[in-house]
Amino acid sequence: MRRDFEAPGRSPVYAREAAVATSHPLATSAALEVLQSGGNAVDAAIAAAAVQTVVEPQMTGLGGDLFAIVTEADGRMAGFNGSGAAPKALSPELLAERGITAIEATSPHAVTVPGAVRAWETLLKAHGSRSFKQLLKRAIDYAQNGYPVAPRVNRDWQEAVGKLQSNAAATKYYLPKGEAPAIGDIMKFPHMAETLQAIADGGADAFYTGAIAEDIIATLKGLGGVMTLEDLAAAHTTAVAPVVRDYRGHTIAELPPNGQGVIALVMLGLLERFDLGSLSPIGPERFHLEMEAARIAYGVRDKFITDPNYMDIGHARLLSEDYIDQLSHLIRMDRKLPEVPGNSLAPQTDTIYLTVVDKDGLSVSLIQSVFQPFGSGILAPKSGVMLHNRGFSFKATPGHANTVAGGKRPMHTIIPAFGLKDGHPWLSFGVMGGHYQACGHAHLITNIVDYGMDPQMAIDFPRMFFDRETHALEAEKLIPASTLDGLKGFGHEVRRSSEPIGGSQAIMIDRAKGLLIAGSDPRKDGHAAGY
Structure with missing residues (x-):
C-alpha cells in the first residue's frame, strides 16, 4: 500500500546508520544523542526510558516494571523480565483477615516490587557500553530544571486528577495550583532528580536499599502495606528465552x-x-x-x-x-x-514502548510501565517515586491462576516483541x-x-x-x-x-x-x- 499524500499523516523515517522511535520527542532526542556520541542501542534505550520516567509520568516511572528483547545483528535474541513480585507477607489469608476481597487500584497491596531500575542495570551489564552517570544526564536535567508538558501528556494528566488528589504527596508534586499542568507548562521534580542522581552515582542498589528504599517502605507501611526492605532488596531481573512462532514466513518473538x-x-x-x-x-x-x-x-x-x-x-x-x-x-x-x-x-492501562537499532545492528525492544495512569497514585514523598499498581491484576481470593501469593509475579500486559525473516532481524516493535x-x-x-x-x-x-x-x-x-x-x-x-x-x-x-x-x-x- 502507498501513502495518500493528500490525507493527514506522515512518512516513515528512512535511515542508514541508526534509528529510534519513542512516544515522546525529548526521549527520542536523548536516544539520538547517545547514539551519535558512540553509545549503542541499549545505552540509547536506557537514556530514553529514563527521560520518559520524568516527562511521561502518567505512563512510566522509577516505581514501575520493564520487559525487553535485545537482538544481535546475527539474529540471536535475549529476553529480560524486569517485573517485580508481590511482598513475601502478602497472601489471600492476610487479605481475608483484613476484610479485603478484591485488591483496589489505589491500595498499597496493589504495589508490587518495582523492577525497572534493576532491569536497566541488568541490561547495561549484559549489553551496554556506557554508565548510568552518562546515560541519566538528560533525565536528571529535565527533573531538576524542568521540561514542557506535551499535549497527549496533558490530556492523560487531566484524566488522572481525581487519583492524584487522593494522595497528599501526589497532589503536591503533580497538581501545581491544584490542577493538572497545562500544555507547555514547565514541570520540575527535584526529589526525583535527587533519586536519579543517586542511581547515577550508586547504581540500582541506591534505589533498592538505603534512603530511597526506606522512603518507599515507610510510605506503604503508613497506608497498611506489608512490603519490606528485604522485599525491595531481593528485586532481580530474570533472563528468559523469547518464545517464537512463524507467521506466513516471518518468525515473531515474544517473551x-x-x-x-x-x-x-x-x-x-x-x-x-x-x-x-x-x-x-x-x-x-x-x-x-x-x-x-x-x-x-x-x-x-x-x-x-x-x-x-x-x-x-x-x-x-x-x-x-x-x-x-x-x-x-x-x-x-x-x-x-x-x-x-x-x-x-x-x-x-498506561505504558511507554520504545525501540532502537544501532549502526552495528544491535536492536532493543523495550517496554516500561506503571500500569494504570500514575500507577497506584501513591507517591513516596522524599524520593519522588510514584509506585505502580501492577498487583491490581492479582485476584485476592484463592482458586484463580492469578491469585495473589507472596513472592509471585502478577500477570503482565506489557510485552515487547521482535520479528525475524529468514533468521535475520526484520522488525523491532511493540504496542502500548x-x-x-x-x-x-x-x-x-x-x-x-x-x-x-x-x-x-x-x-x-x-x-x-x-x-x-x-x-x-x-x-x-x-x-x-x-x-x-x-x-x-x-x-x-x-x-x-x-x-x-x-x-x-x-x-x-x-x-x-x-x-x-x-x-x-x-x-x-x-x-x-x-x-
Whole structure:
C-alpha cells in the first residue's frame, strides 16, 4: 500500500546508520544523542526510558516494571523480565483477615516490587557500553530544571486528577495550583532528580536499599502495606528465552509468561488459518475475524497466564498446532461466537514502548510501565517515586491462576516483541495500551505482512478492541460506518471508542537495501528519528 499524500499523516523515517522511535520527542532526542556520541542501542534505550520516567509520568516511572528483547545483528535474541513480585507477607489469608476481597487500584497491596531500575542495570551489564552517570544526564536535567508538558501528556494528566488528589504527596508534586499542568507548562521534580542522581552515582542498589528504599517502605507501611526492605532488596531481573512462532514466513518473538506475549502468538496462529489478505483491511470481515481471534485468545490468557511457577499448563502447549486448530474451529465467518468462557479483562492501562537499532545492528525492544495512569497514585514523598499498581491484576481470593501469593509475579500486559525473516532481524516493535497489546501486536503484524503496509502506515491504521465486560466492540473514529454496520450484521454490538486505542513504535530492518525504516504513533506525542 502507498501513502495518500493528500490525507493527514506522515512518512516513515528512512535511515542508514541508526534509528529510534519513542512516544515522546525529548526521549527520542536523548536516544539520538547517545547514539551519535558512540553509545549503542541499549545505552540509547536506557537514556530514553529514563527521560520518559520524568516527562511521561502518567505512563512510566522509577516505581514501575520493564520487559525487553535485545537482538544481535546475527539474529540471536535475549529476553529480560524486569517485573517485580508481590511482598513475601502478602497472601489471600492476610487479605481475608483484613476484610479485603478484591485488591483496589489505589491500595498499597496493589504495589508490587518495582523492577525497572534493576532491569536497566541488568541490561547495561549484559549489553551496554556506557554508565548510568552518562546515560541519566538528560533525565536528571529535565527533573531538576524542568521540561514542557506535551499535549497527549496533558490530556492523560487531566484524566488522572481525581487519583492524584487522593494522595497528599501526589497532589503536591503533580497538581501545581491544584490542577493538572497545562500544555507547555514547565514541570520540575527535584526529589526525583535527587533519586536519579543517586542511581547515577550508586547504581540500582541506591534505589533498592538505603534512603530511597526506606522512603518507599515507610510510605506503604503508613497506608497498611506489608512490603519490606528485604522485599525491595531481593528485586532481580530474570533472563528468559523469547518464545517464537512463524507467521506466513516471518518468525515473531515474544517473551514467555508472566507476560501476555504468547497470546499475541495464539492470535496470529488463529489468523494464519484464514485468507486474511483477501479481505479489505478496513472491512467488516477483517475486523470480525480479528476480534473473534482476540476474544478466544484472551479467554485462554485469563484461564492460564500468570507467573510460570504457578501455571497449570506450559506456554508451549498453548502454541501447539493441534490446540490452535481446536480454537480456530470456534470461529465462524458469518456470525459472532456467543460466548468465550473464562474471559474477564481489567481496565485499560498506561505504558511507554520504545525501540532502537544501532549502526552495528544491535536492536532493543523495550517496554516500561506503571500500569494504570500514575500507577497506584501513591507517591513516596522524599524520593519522588510514584509506585505502580501492577498487583491490581492479582485476584485476592484463592482458586484463580492469578491469585495473589507472596513472592509471585502478577500477570503482565506489557510485552515487547521482535520479528525475524529468514533468521535475520526484520522488525523491532511493540504496542502500548494495556490489555490491547497482544491484539495490537497481531493487528500490526497483519497490517504489514498481509496488507503490505510500511511501519508508519501500519501504526497509523485504525484499531478496534472489545469491552472487558460486555465484549462490545469499540472502534476508533476512522473506521467507516459501513464497517460498523457490517459487524452489527454478524451479531456484534459496536460503538465508537471514547479515546485512541493504544500506541506503537516500530523499526523495520531492510537488509537488502541496508536501511532502517522507523515509525511512531501519532496517538502519542513522540516521533521516530534516525541518521
